[in-house]
Amino acid sequence: MSDYSEGEKTVEISVIDSQYKDKRSQKALVYDFDEELDKIKITILEIEKHRKLHLLNDDVKLYDEICLWKGSNPEASLATAIENFAKFKTADAIAKVIYNYEFPDFIIKFNEKGDKVTKREINQLKRLNFEKLLLRAGLILEFELDSDRVFTYIKVIAPFEKLCNQAEKQKLKMAITTKITKFPKRRFNLFSSIAYMFVYKVDLNKKSAVFKKDRLQSFEGSDPSKTEGEIRLNFFNSARRILMVHNIINCAAQINHQVNVDGKLVTVRRTIKSLAIETLLHKKVFRDFYSLHDGPIKSKLPFNQMNLRAKLDQKWVKSKIRPQPLKEIRNYFGEKLALYFAWLGFYTSWLSIATFGGFIVVLYGLVEILRHETLNDGIGGFSILYDNVLTVPYAFIMAVWATFFLEYWKRTNAAIQHEWDCFEFEKEELPRPKFYGTVLVKSPITMKDEIEFPFSAKFKRYLVSVVVILICMLVVLISVGFFIIYPKLWIEDDVLAFFASSVANLISIIILNTLYSYVAVWLTDLENHRTETEYEDALILKTFIFEFVNNYAALFYIFIFKQGLLKTIIHSNSIRSQCDYDNCMTDLSIQLAIIFVGRQAWAQFTEIFIPWMRLKYNKKKNQEELKELQKKYAASSHSNIPQWVTDEKLLKTDSVQVEYTELILQFGFLTLFGSAFPLASLFAFLNNISEIRSDAFKYIHLSRRPFCGQAQDLGTWEPILQLISLISVLTNAIIIAFYSTWMTDKFEKHLGQNNPDRLLVARLTFIILFEHLVFGIKTIFTYIIPDVPKEVRIAIEREQYNIKLQLKDKSPVLDEIFVTKKT
Template sequence: GSKKEDKGKRKNKKAKRKEYAHRIWRWKFLEQLQATGIHMEQVCQSPLSIHYVLLGAPWTVLCHHAEILRIKMPLQAMPSQASNWSDNLMRKLGIWNPLYQEVPQTPQDYYTYPFQESELSRFLGSENPQTFFASTQRHKIVYEILEKTPFGHQRRGLFGIQQLLSQKVFHAAFPPHDVSPPFLLNQRQILFRYWAKWSKWRKYQPMYHIRRYFGEKIAFYFAWLGFYTAWLLPASVFGIVVFLSTFFGSSADVPTDEICNASLDYEMCPSCEDCPFWKLSTICEATGQLFDNKGIVIFSVFMSLWAVMFLENWKRKSARLAYQWDCLDSKEQPLPPFAVMAPLTSWDLITDQEEPDSPQKNDFLHIFVAASIVAAMVTAPRTCLPSSAPGVFNLWGKVLASLTAALFSFAVEMHKTQSKFEDALVWKVFVFHFVNIYSVPIYIAFFKGRFSGYPGHYGTFFGMQNENCINNSCLIELAQEMLVIMVGKQIFNTLKLQSWKHKHKLRSSRKRKKEKTSEILWEANYELLESQGLFQEYLEMVIQFGFITIFVASCPLAPLFALLNNWLEIRTDAQKFVCQYRRPMAEKAQNIGMWFFLLQFITHLAIISNAFLIAFTSNFLQRTYYKYAYAWDLHGYTNFTLAQAPGAFVAKYNHTCRYQAFREDDGQHSFTFWKLLAIRLAFIVVFEHLIFFLGWLNDLVGPDIPASVKIEEKQEHFVGKHTLADYKVTSSTLQALSLPPPLHPIRGGRHSEDSGHPCSTQPASPDDLPMSREQRSSESLHSEGSSEHWGGLPDQALSSSAAWRG
């Protein structure tokens, strides 16, 4: 009993010391935060002892940090441009577009330039501090301050809100969702009505509203997902045509008739040492030509070109979006841990300032150390565990050591920016998932049945006989595997979605009970789920892209299943971000990052895979060879593909039989086998070179960044340079430069993120209205302690009161 009491006392003392340290860190952090000029207000919800710290950045702080972060602000209004080419085409042709929808509060487009506090009066809307900075810009500024605020010795990593969150000093930090007066729609309500509702499944996504509310990083995900889904439509239609043509034409297949014909039935050799003899007609039902026919060649060529063209067009689409969203030439700030730990500084030519840097030899050193740790920890179980230890301990010891080594090696790496950190993480996790998910289809497509041997000399692997394919073609089995993955996965995701909705419904009912006494904004936002980012969403779509490109030769219906799944995916993800998640921190992004390079890798792999599938896995080439060498109508093709059992096998069993292979009577490969091998290799070379050449030609004709984007970027630079130089840009000047004439500036407005159709008659945005006390709350911190919860960092916006102005 005394031992338990001593253990309990030690545990209580440890908890009290931890709580005391957390209180000191929290006090120092808030003190340092207030010293930066941030306004704060602490609110306590007494029933649950939850403390909220509401933050607001005054005008002077916003202007100072906006210049440091080089945030682009509006200089001059410009003509809006419709961003959807299909909508433009239908408008020119006078055709009603069923995909178009009029979205309220569509913002205006502007020429922008990096903010300079000394030239404040030159920027549009600068006379109205409440609306000059967009909400996402205010969020970014305050979050940068939170990330760099110390609460101890910086060299020990005691700085930044992320460190406090990881130590549970605060429980959460988030900006709040929009609120507005009852007679106005706020941005969140607009996104729900015109984007997240299931009835909008066939409408264009309001991309610029998404970017305006969630930031560029999330907007790029939904832009890519919508673009990918739109491109799946022609692939699905073509796949359906190929499938139906083979479905109705399979009944006239001569080799199938020969296998099913009882008068031509062949006695087949056993498929293993202990297996019986069997009749070829028993596989009559499994020899349908739905997934192994000449149509798959056309479809494979189409899908290989489709993948190449899709990526090339997305590069141009993303470049235009990056320009329109003011992030084409954006530069990331170094991560605070890197800035503190970096051994040296270098001069940045873009910002004309010194910034932390790390020599390249340090990167190689980190990689070497990480690789050494991984190698040591993976081999440790083999050395430390005795050879007599049970297999389960050896197995799990290696697994845990590998996992620990991978996590530790990733922590050792020091990445300069957030995007580099995420790219490294994405690559490592994708490699693991690639091996885990694609291993079975790759085995069926390229290895099963390749090393089965022949009667009397069956191939084995570690004492086990290798499997063979039905009718010497594994394409049918691969098609079955694809159907299980594509259809089964979609059903599973639907069931998971219903379960998730049910759980959230229960959570919402509990939340409504709590909100009967109080409906304060920051409390309602805290009750929402924490956003998990975009990693799983991207990973799911990239894995799907691999299935419909790498193995599409086996299942022409795969793009159709992917299309149906993505229609659900877009609305499901939209509802999660709009209704169920706390508002995530808006982040800049120029594109979809490492995911694009993974898509390129998958596309190149798919071209090679489709070539090998057609050449080795399907029977297309050997059928084509038989047509030209023996009989165009394929009569006798079944007998052509069957070899006689070796003499030794016949003598042993006193029974003659046939097996599917191109071998001589002694079991050696026949001359036909070598001719077919040469044909297959030649087909692979021609197929790959043709697709890669067409992709290179497309890349040569259309640059990654469209010429129109380059021209518009130069126009924007010209307008910014001369506007700040007190040079009035007139219509005649722009016309001399082939620029469109500027629109009249909208005074009191701010930089718009949309290049869609302006709605000048719409009511003002909630962001353009004076903000109440509840609206100021846009970041929330929350941490769990033994007796209290901390929560709530508010919005970085200014209130309508003059007291909030610096």
Template sequence: MTSEASSGSRRPRSGMLRRRSPEEDSTVLIDVAPEAEKGHTYGSTAPTSESGHREAAGGVGSPSKPRVDFVLVWEEDLRLGRQQGGAGRDETDTRGAWRETFLDNLRAAGLHVDQRAVQGENGAVHYVLLRAPWAVLCYYAEDLRLKLPLQELPNQASNWSAGLLAWLGLPNILLEDVPDVPPEYYSCPFKVSKLSRFLGSDDQENFFTSTERHQILFAILAKTPYGHEKKGLCGIDQLLAEGVFSAAFPLHDGPFRTPPEGPQAPGRTQRQVLFRYWARWSQWNKYQPLDHVRRYFGEKVAFYFAWLGFYTGWLLPAAAVGTLVFLAGCFLVFSDIPTQELCSSTDHFEMCPLCLDCPFWLLSSACTLAQAGRLFDHGGTVFFSAFMALWAVLLLEYWKRQSATLAYRWGCSDYEDIEERPRPQFAASAPTTAPNPVTGEDEPYFPERSRVRRVLAGSTVVVMMVAVVVVCLVSVILYRAIMAILVSRSNNTLLAAWASRIASFTGSVVNLVFILVLSKIYVALAHILTRWEMHRTQTKFEDAFTLKVFIFQFVNFYSSPIYIAFFKGRFVGHPGNYHTLFGVRNEECAAGGCLIELAQELLVIMVGKQIINNVQEILVPKLQGWWQKFRLRSKKRKAGASEAVGQAPWEADYELLPCEGLFDEYLEMVLQFGFVTIFVAACPLAPLFALLNNWVEIRLDARKFVCEHRRPVAERAQDIGIWSHILAGIAHLAVVSNAFLLAFSSDFLPRAYYRWTRAPDLRGFVNFTLARAPPAFASAHNRTCRYQAFREDDGQYSPTYWNLLAIRLAFVIVFEHVVFSIGRILDLLVPDIPESVEVKVKREYYLAKQALAENEALSGTNGAKDNYSQSSERSLGPQPTLPGGGQASQVPSL
């Protein structure tokens, strides 16, 4: 926290804005030069008193070699330098100057910087090994408000299913004894002056975990300038984008393969434990060790896997009920009287052409499709739709409880409100500063009115991209209509009979191609727009980016199913008066109805996308990893380097693939959740396919993080972010969607109406649903035909149509109100935060207040403060000085 002494100027009053000066933009974070002159080893990797021990749970270091907290890499290609002209050489020189300035500023910030190079025939790979000494770690831990432990708690982590099985006295095959279970703590934000109050403060080497050290190092890297900060020349992210560095990553704590003695052997690493008990395919039926995942990868990654596992567990009952509903449909096919009438009608019902040049056809030819449609369209589907709506509500309610429990257990309950700092890119570009209303500290500030204008401008781009998706959808619709006409003209009678189905299936494939191509383009565009909007924190930035992409992807993925479910076949007209779109006759539902076509569309998009994604996630990383290793090792072989000497850890990790974040993983699961809930009335098997996919997805993603990717920077998170709100919106939309599906796309209500008003056994139902072509159409073609509609012989809607319309609208209203009411009651009955967590939060607040008391009125005599300050100074060692002359306990805010 910056004091008046260190800043050299008076702090502005609360609520006042202050324009930042050029001097502030170029302020060095920590100036250690005066201490370096006294014999300190800042800026080198010489062993120091705090670097002589190995971290208890992983880390790269030994008594003879200091720990490496972070690695920067750049590649030098001598051939490229010889080929480039003057402009290219100038660009290379500029990058080199930026790199040297950046490294000098890191040394000035108190980091140990050690440079290594692996020479090749035509270039070299340079590695910059970074380490933060004890003093720097303490300063930034306080500035970042890292929560550190005050008191250990009995480990009470449990799983609801484990508790249920224990209560029932049943064996739990999902449970496995994972070693090195991280303990639980009461914690509070770290303060240097109260160092002795925190657990483990006497062990400087292991006081900060490896993930906490990585967070501190990355915070320094993200803030350190390499030129004029107001011009955006600041931070490692910008240097990576400019190609100054090839990679920046923390090290894994050794190989993931377990030693011969096994994962229980002394000296095992966290990575080896995660591989043995989490990332192997044989662990598909075991609980995920989430606390281990959080300790090694950070809260953000752990929350993703917690959500994925929780959602997959809840898919079990949904898949079981959906499978039973599907099996019920299989039995009903053989006893359904309308289906039997249709299949045995032979030449009794001659149907009107489905397209402009399509032939007349017999209704009995659609027997197979009618039977397939009956698998999904029966009374059990109504029950299953209501069941899935309530399932989604309960899933999200209990996830809130689980999320609150994990957030407390991992010490991040108030991260977004209090702990989260402004984004380095935001801080570099913000024109003014203003006091934070929560902490009272001066922070970079961007006027809200300007941000709103930028958000509105970005929204217009989103609308334009959505319009592009709609254009693609119209193109697919026209493609289907034209393809149906072309195939129907085929001399092959089998192809001609299946013209509509072939056009529908190939249209689904074309639509999938459009989806995948447009997704790649829009994600890059959304990232540019979100950066321009100047969001203060990383959480707000990610939420805005997520919302943009999801709106687009929602329209992209769901537009075709929505068209089939609610629009296709609704605006066709009747024989002699067909409606057209751009001169092409509007599509009709193929024989068997639109519901079976919707089920086909869902299976093509949902299952097809899952197969493509899984193949990509398995094969692409393998190929990329092989190429990266081949490229780097070939350089060493050409240079005559021996591989027998062994690889350094940073060389081995650089051969791995960069971690690309969690956005695509979340998006895949949320889109899947939409397919499982929004259109479940058309495909009761969707939860089963989702469950099978997710069993593979969990271990596939785990294996990527543990084995194939470089270790990501551990990021803190309070929950899964805006995805929770998106999931809630999908759950509400699913109720409305399924109500309209059952009312307007299913035969459930027409059958019920016919049963009540005409025949309880449904005999004659097929004839009831067919209208006769108007006389003018029949005379023009010298034959009469039937078509599916409730119309009179002159083409006008019949009284039955209007009666059914009233019943359908009433069903929608009743279904929605009943489901929403039950969901609301469940929402009220299930508290978002468990009572046990609320008690622990209050207890933690009390302990934090006691531990950080400033005088003896709370915790002792007035001399306690000086004693703690003196003890902390002895623990920290000599203090680096700041530009304003203050001590490092007054470290500038990141």
């Protein structure tokens, strides 16, 4: 995290403790508490009785000048005022306050009277110090009382100059206005037209570059036709503003100190944990912290004049047939959430192929049931639905399908990375505000001193994580064993006992998942990861390990261990340990159906129905309150209830990783055990179609606006998907070889019924041949399908070349110009 100019002996590091050691000199660096906060003086200006502006002393004169100018120009717009004072760095943010701009970048809420008497003074001091940190960071703060004068909303507004500096710091890429030759259109034939339905439509003519403030006129949004005021108001869209201001607020509690280490000036960036925004929220110093939607959902304006939220409601939530408007989703919610919806849409479209294959298997099985009249044979008679001559081809097709799906997602993701300007996001990603180092080391790449969290410290914390995860997995295995054994002890009917065991296991899965989610977050916080991507990857890995055991343990028990193992372990002849129907494949299918469908139903219920009911209940409950608020705010400077008041009543958003977890587990169910339940892909397809619309409804109607984070890919989920795909080859081969009645009949027909040794050899031979054939095909396709499409690779290289010409003022060399000469 070093950041200093050549020739300077300054090292920028980040620490959280009061002491740390230089790895080479072993000298302790000790410093006093920073006194800069005491030096910051704040002026409080009353705009209205319920509104106050808190400024640094240097900005007070500018505020007076803008107020005086507005009084002399009452008809002038906000954009005109900003243009008139464009030479001042904070003028646009102060002008927004004066003009009562309705959409600040962030809201921080507190209730001073609600503090406990014993903590009131210390909380006031913490709020004052945090306010100083935000002002020191270059933000503008307006304090507004609610209509009952109980709660105070701090409206955080970032000046345009500060956003430009932050965009450079975060190395955000922005679209530029260079005119380049358009990429040739792809040629379509029958095959490409079908394939095009399953890939992301990418704009190959996109052109963008890392933002440079001194090159502002080269970027889109700064057209010569626009005034300076319009540019400063609208250059950064609301998603980009939220992303940057969120980062500024999160890093506001970092204070710089200068100390001398071995004759070298070291800038120590210390995180004051007690003044970090998350700590202040946890300690109830502040009651809330959120970003705003860009307006109401319902609008009477023409479509092209609606806010983006209202447009998404029309094009996305209410549209039943159209493809997802991913460009608009990205512009409103940021790349991280947009990537989730891109992957969900891609996955769902590919599920249509798997659904067709599973439907054919079941349809053939239904015909066989009617032909052989096995309906009277009980539940076991229905096994022909999924256990028939098409089961082996279906398992083979699903294994190949998974390979094609993952390979084509890589290609789609490469296209998205190019169009969304996040191809190298992880390389340029800034450290997490919570990250801290303890030793100074020399970087082998830059040869500069930088802070590091040493491997020895990491190893100890990883060891703690491993131990805790193993304990959690042991709890799961005990739980699974309990729900397998206990119902059989008090329920005499084997079928009823099996169903009771399956339902109890489903409930156990849901409860343990909820509890473990808190454990996983605590462990990942403990590990002190450098970047947000590293943090999320570590959290994903912990989550998946536990979820894999918790969700699949009962299924693995059935298809590997159930035959006689339970009886052997507990030495009880009173317990039936064999499969409860004609074969274990029926047991596996029923257990899979209960867990698979039950999990999806529960997810839809908790994610959509419960929040929707809560919102309806609160809306009805607060109907009179809303009418009263309307009257109160109408009497003030607001014509309607402010956006921050309506957004406050919305639900807090969960991490998008929760959404990914459900879908990855779904993918595991239908690939690992797909041959035992071919209709899994149909249920997954129907669930995901509903999931797209319900999630869209949730994020637009029910939830607060997320913090518009960035993401380059699925992170650790991608290798996990690859791993599941590989394991599924073996699991399906075992299911077919050992538990398929149809396959057993074929073996016995050729080998004889009373020859178990030859039958075992035949089954093992089938498994080896099946997995070798499938692994071979998967390997071939993995290597022959490039991860980055040729046209995307060319588009990336063309963009880099053209950007180099424009932003670096370099002309092409002679051999890059085609010259024609008249004779």
